[in-house]
Amino acid sequence: MGVEIIRTVFESFFLIYAITVFGVYFTLAIVSAIELNKNLKETKITNYDALHSSPFAPTITVLAPAYNESVTIVENIKALHGLYYPSFEIVVINDGSKDETLEKTIEAFELEKIPYVIDYKIPCNEILGIYKSKNKSYSNLTVIDKVNGGKADALNSGINIAKGDYFVSIDVDSIIDPHALKKLIKPFFEETDRKVIAAGGVIQIANSCKIEDGQLTEINVPDKFLPRCQVIEYSRSFLMGRLAWSRLDGLLLISGALGIFDKEVVINCGGYFTKTVGEDMELVVRMREYMTNIGKKYKVVYISDPLCWTEAPSSLKVLGSQRNRWTRGTIDTILLHKNIFFNRKYGFMGMVSHPYWVFFEWLAPLVEVLGIIYFIVIASLGQPNWTLFAVMLFFVYFFAITFSTYAILFDHLAYNRYNQKKMILKLVLTSWLEPILYHPLIVYWGLRGNYDYFIRKKKAWGNMTRTGFAKPN
């Protein structure tokens, strides 16, 4: 009788969990489709010329933290100079690089150390020097040299000297769409009743794409399997998830690769938290919490345009390290803001978004592994109904493929970036293999992240080695 009760409880739990996951994913997909449709239509009719030539366009500061980026730093900064926006400054933060990142930058852009008084509005590690160019062509470039403190600390130092009312945080090795700034700033200018405090854009995978002078010249589906899986994963995440969260006013994460923030709000809530590896999510949650606490209406938005291209990890080691860090960052943020959990005061974020992250982002790999262990136990006792098992397995598998296929369709209808049948076919075939080959790895790294967080108390970022983008022929 006792065993029966335990089995009932376990199986009911798994079933309810699965139903909720499927339900939530479907709901998000539907809402995303609506939002995507709306955004794309709006984009078609929007005239950005008004912003481009306006003296009233606000200054935007682009913050690009760099650590040991000597191979690509010059090219990346040049690419940033190609952004189309009337008033922006580029602040590159050399976060105590051990290679020649700073030296190469100084040489390439004719920089010199200038006298500069820094207002440490947000605490950060010591800034050793501020560099500006002698060449007027690079008058909007500032380079900070500072003592190493991690990405969050580097961004904080950048915020301290930023001149703009808004700042964009990017990964210096990402490729930013030349029109990204004007598209990112637009939502801040459209709201009248609610203050937009942050906005993010869709991130795309640039592996196997051709890059010239820091600009994307040819889009290809990644040759390797792992990055290809990530293409599908990103499409699912951005086009069938975050857009919906934005629409529902429950968005908690703006990717560190590209996000724009209201500087004043960020400073008021203390800047990036340096003792976490999930500083991007933590900041958004803290900003939202801050706005709720001071009783101001606000909004965090997502833009459906692909504004940033990044190199996805193509080796298991690097991918594992990245996912491990993401998991630790998620746990950290959730626990740091546990007061939000099912707290009505925080509205949709408290009642839906935060619990969603707890149950379906943090705990998902744990539940999945628990389910597998449970099944193994049942199987070893010779009790499972193998027919039902097979049916359920196929059910979940086909559900996953259906979802991914829709993500590919959304991507295609929205952007048409993979415009050859061969490319689409590659992605569709990848989506068939992904649940079998890729997903178990993600679950494993999720578990490792939990283990590292709770048992090993690991706080470091881990290595993120990049192989570099494909060069044009």
Next chain:
Amino acid sequence: MSDFTSVKLIFTITLVFCFTFSVFSENKPVFDKSFFPNTSSKSSRHLNSFISKKTFDADVKEFNNTAGSDGAGTDFTKLSGTHTYTALRLERTELPNVFLHVVDEDSIQVNQLESEEDSTQKREQLIANQNNPKTDNSKENSELQKKKNFPRSLLTGEKLLHIFLSDAKAEKLKKELIIYGENHVPQNFRNFYFALIDLFFQYPVIFVFVIFIFIFIINIISVILILNYTVRRKNHKARYAEVYERMYEEVLLSYIFGEIEWDKVLVRLQKINKHRNRRILTSVLLNFHENLKGEVEKFIPEIFYNLGLYKDSLKLANSFNSYKKAQGIRELTYLYPKGAKEIVEKYVNYSDDMVRAEAQMAYIRLNQKNPFEFLSNLTKPITRWTQLSAFYMIRLYQLPVPSFSNYLYSNHPTIKNFSLQMITYFQQLENIPEILDMLNSRVERTRYLSYKAVNDLRLYEGRVSIRKKYRKETYKNKLEIIKALKNIGTEEDFQFLEIIIKSESVSLKLEACRSMYFMNQEGRERLVKMSKEPNSDIEQFIAHITDNRN
């Protein structure tokens, strides 16, 4: 895309229903057997359901009327049937062993038993229960009360767990669902609702899963086919648009520059009866409008009208779809201003942001004498994006700029802010008193723009006022006040700035230093003097502000 998404949504909901029922209907481990009794075995069949007395009575009445029976004498214990929600249906079919049991004044239980004997015994037992005053009516009543609140109470964790662990809960749930349907589900959907319940309580869960797997496979195949089709279609569409765009451009440019006559244009513009081609033509004309200036500009609206393209744009402008409406308004504004004027005014306060912004831009473009008249009648705030666009229109089309002081007293802070920016940009110095009035605004941004106006327009009259405001201001506005003093300040302000340098945050100190340094020679001397004081950072500040790259 949306069609398929809807299909998925429907199936998800069905799936959730299916899962939910399957969980509730079995106390045994969920995964190890089917949840519902096997319908093929007649001995295990046990229809047991409830219908509301009211519905039942109405049905009986209807039946009696149509059948010509007196109704009162109908022996319902001999009724037969398979359906559970109406006694009439029971009577019209021929299954044995079905009888009705009046539970209370609100509901009737419908039973089908295994055999004639069982039926008789059960019936007698139920009739006895009905006549027995010891029947626990209060319990029944409380249960019925709960049934009315069923969906909400079902969501509570306690009830959920209770349902899992109890043996007879599946049947109970089914009864509750039927009662709930009787009381809450609209008449039109009731048949479907009951059929759905029957279906879920009859088939094994494994069957449902298999169905879903097939649905997923069909879905995947469909999406792949759609992808295949759209890849081809999108590429074809792009090529098609490119070819015709080029052709139309060549023909129209030849006409505009007088190389061919209109008759030839009509011959050479191929396929313009097709909607797609007319849209391409319209976009070509919009491009011409943006890029061709001078004498030739006048031909563009003429071509648009002569080809009847305005009809398409009018249709768009009157469409229910906001995007189409905005698109239509834009086309009419630039290519058929006469038609646009008639419709634009009614949309300047439209509920949809996109349409409203487009109509406001159109208004500015079309009402050259007083382009901002609509601001007086605005019921909704004007977004900063629209403000930028409005300013762009003024510059692009060299529109006459009205005196914006009229709008400084608008109820909308956004209009005040826009007016302040315009006054500052166009240097409307006749509005000085009104600008100074705005220094007292409750809205932070309005005050900020007023300080900026005082600075940019060099309004010396405002110097004392802004200094007085400093203490209570926000950080951003404090910075703006100090910046203003750099341009309009006098020696009288040195003491004020020195206090800031000694006590405020680094950024404010830095700005105060800058103001003093660039105000005049005396300011510089005072700073040098201050720099000699112990623990002074002034030298660093001076080095910072004198480097023009900072």
